[in-house]
Amino acid sequence: MSDTPQVTGGPVVTPVRVVIALCLLAPFVAMLWVGSYAKVDPRFIGIPFFYWYQMLWVLISTALTMVAYQLWQRDQRARGARGEAQDGGAEK
Incomplete structure (x- = not known):
C-alpha cells in the first residue's frame, strides 16, 4: 500500500470551465475598458454611442x-x- 493519500473531487480546470469563466469575465472587461466606448459617435437612433453600447x-x-x-x-x-x-x- 502507498502512504500517499489520493485527492479526489477537488477543483479541476477543464475547457468547459474556462469557457464559463470567459463568459462571465467578458462583460466586466468590456465595461471597465471605458476608453473603448467613451465617445458620442456613432449614434444609434439619436442615442450617443456611450449609452447604447452599455445597454x-x-x-x-x-x-x-x-x-x-x-x-x-x-x-x-x-x-x-x-x-x-x-x-x-x-x-x-
Whole structure:
C-alpha cells in the first residue's frame, strides 16, 4: 500500500470551465475598458454611442450568463455521472 493519500473531487480546470469563466469575465472587461466606448459617435437612433453600447452589453451579459449557467449545469451532470460510474453505481 502507498502512504500517499489520493485527492479526489477537488477543483479541476477543464475547457468547459474556462469557457464559463470567459463568459462571465467578458462583460466586466468590456465595461471597465471605458476608453473603448467613451465617445458620442456613432449614434444609434439619436442615442450617443456611450449609452447604447452599455445597454447592448446588458443584453450580451444576460446571454453570456445564460450560456455559462447551461454549461455549468451540463458539467455538473457529467461530473456526477462520472462519479457514479467510478463508484460502481453504489449509493452514498
